[in-house]
Amino acid sequence: MPRDSKTLRIALLLDNYPAISETFIDNQILSLLDRSIDVTILSFGRGVPDASRLHGATRRILEAARLIRIGVPRPRAGRAFDLLYLLAHPIATLRILLRALGAGALPSPYDFIRLVMAAVDLGSQPLGFDHVFCHFAPNGQFGTWLADLGLIRGRLVTFFHGYDFSERVQAQGPDIYRRLFKRGDLFVANTNYTRRRILEIGAPEARTVRVPVGLYPDRFPFRARSGAGGRAVRFLSIGRLVEKKGHVYAIEALALVRAAGVDASLAIIGEGPTRPALEAAIARLDLGGHVELLGRRTQEDVARLADAADIFVLASTSAPSGDVEGQGLVLQEAQALGMPVIASNHNGFPEGLVDGETGVLVPERDPPALAEAMIELARRPERWTPMGSAGSAWVRRHFDQAYLTEQLLILLGEVPHATAEHA
Incomplete structure (x- = not known):
C-alpha cells in the first residue's frame, strides 16, 4: 500500500x-x-x-x-x-x-x-x-x-x-x-x-x-540574450575535459567561425585529462586570445560566466572506449538561463532540446557543420531572445x-x- x-x-x-x-x-x-x-x-x-x-x-x-x-x-x-x-x-x-x-x-x-x-x-x-x-x-x-x-x-x-x-x-x-x-x-x-x-x-x-x-528552475534565472553593443559573440561550453565531451571539435569550429569573419570567443569550463591535447589544438589554430580553458570553477563562478555568455555549445561524441553521454543536463541548464544552444546530435541530446526552436542539432565530429550553426546564430542575434525564451519555458515545463x-x-x-x- x-x-x-x-x-x-x-x-x-x-x-x-x-x-x-x-x-x-x-x-x-x-x-x-x-x-x-x-x-x-x-x-x-x-x-x-x-x-x-x-x-x-x-x-x-x-x-x-x-x-x-x-x-x-x-x-x-x-x-x-x-x-x-x-x-x-x-x-x-x-x-x-x-x-x-x-x-x-x-x-x-x-x-x-x-x-x-x-x-x-x-x-x-x-x-x-x-x-x-x-x-x-x-x-x-x-x-x-x-x-x-x-x-x-x-x-x-x-x-x-x-x-x-x-x-x-x-x-x-x-x-x-x-x-x-x-x-x-x-x-x-x-x-x-x-x-x-x-x-x-x-x-x-x-x-x-x-x-x-x-534541475531547480529558480536557480537558473532567465536572461534574454540580444547581441547588443557590437561586441564579440561569446560561446560557452561546460563539461569535463574528456574525449566524449568533444571540446576539440568546438575549438576547431571556432577557428572556422573566425575565418568566416565573425568576431567570437569560446570559454570552456571543466578540467580533465584532455587538457594538453586541447591546449595543443588552441596553439595550432592560433586561438590563444580567443579560447579559454577555465578549469574547475565554483558554482558562483559558473553562474557569472554563464550570465555573460550568449550561446551555449556542447559537441559531445562517442569515445573509442564506448563512453557516451546519456542526457546532458547542462543543455537544460543553459536553456533555462535563456541561452540558445547548439549541440551534437548525440544519443539522448535530441530529447533535451527542441531543434530549430530552442536550439540547433548538428552531426557529431563535424566541425564545419558545427561552425555553420555557430555562424548562423552569431549573425542573427534577433533569434537569440525568442530561442532563449522558448528554451527556458520548455525546460521549466519538463525538467523541474x-x-x-x-x-x-x-x-x-x-x-x-x-x-x-x-x-
Whole structure:
C-alpha cells in the first residue's frame, strides 16, 4: 500500500559522495528532503572532498540527511592491506562468507572484500528502507549483493546515466548486468535513448522507465540574450575535459567561425585529462586570445560566466572506449538561463532540446557543420531572445526536479491515486 511521504525512508547508494560534478544527484536528494522524506546516503569511497569547495545545496544535504561512509578495497598494489583487513575482522568475514554460500552464489574477490567492509561499516543489523536508489548501474549491481546478504532491505531502484550502459558494457560484455536485471525492482533511464540501450542488454521492459534528471528552475534565472553593443559573440561550453565531451571539435569550429569573419570567443569550463591535447589544438589554430580553458570553477563562478555568455555549445561524441553521454543536463541548464544552444546530435541530446526552436542539432565530429550553426546564430542575434525564451519555458515545463521526483514516486506507488505522465 502507498505510504504517506513523511514516513518514507529512502537510501541512496553513491560513489564517494559528494561528487562536485554530479549536481543532478544533489537535485534529487534535495527534492526528497523537500517532501520530508527520511534520506540516508550510503557513500562508497575513501576520500572526503574539500568542504570549502562544496555547493551550498550540498552543505544543506549533509546537514539534513544521514551519511554513512563505506570503505572500498585499495588498488591492486595495496591489496595485501585488504587481506589484513579481513583478518582483522574475522566475524564479519565469516558472516559474509556463510551468507554468500547460503545464497548459492559467491561474489568476486573484490566484491567480497567490499561486502565485508560494508558489513563492518553498516553494523550487524540490516538497514531497512522503503527504497534504495542506486545511481549508476555498478552500484545497483553491488546493491543486489548488499540485499541478498542481509546488509540492507528495500526495493532496489537503479538509475542509468551514461558510462554504465556504454563504456562498461563495451569493456565487459552485454551480460555484465544479468544479476542486476534479475534482482532489481526498477530501472530508471534518463532518456528514451538510454532506455533502448539498456533494454538491448537485458533490462526487463516492464520494470524499465524513463525519468530524466532535473534541475531547480529558480536557480537558473532567465536572461534574454540580444547581441547588443557590437561586441564579440561569446560561446560557452561546460563539461569535463574528456574525449566524449568533444571540446576539440568546438575549438576547431571556432577557428572556422573566425575565418568566416565573425568576431567570437569560446570559454570552456571543466578540467580533465584532455587538457594538453586541447591546449595543443588552441596553439595550432592560433586561438590563444580567443579560447579559454577555465578549469574547475565554483558554482558562483559558473553562474557569472554563464550570465555573460550568449550561446551555449556542447559537441559531445562517442569515445573509442564506448563512453557516451546519456542526457546532458547542462543543455537544460543553459536553456533555462535563456541561452540558445547548439549541440551534437548525440544519443539522448535530441530529447533535451527542441531543434530549430530552442536550439540547433548538428552531426557529431563535424566541425564545419558545427561552425555553420555557430555562424548562423552569431549573425542573427534577433533569434537569440525568442530561442532563449522558448528554451527556458520548455525546460521549466519538463525538467523541474520537484515534478520529476513526484513522477518517480508515483511510479513507485508512493503517491496514492495518481498516474505518472509519459513524455
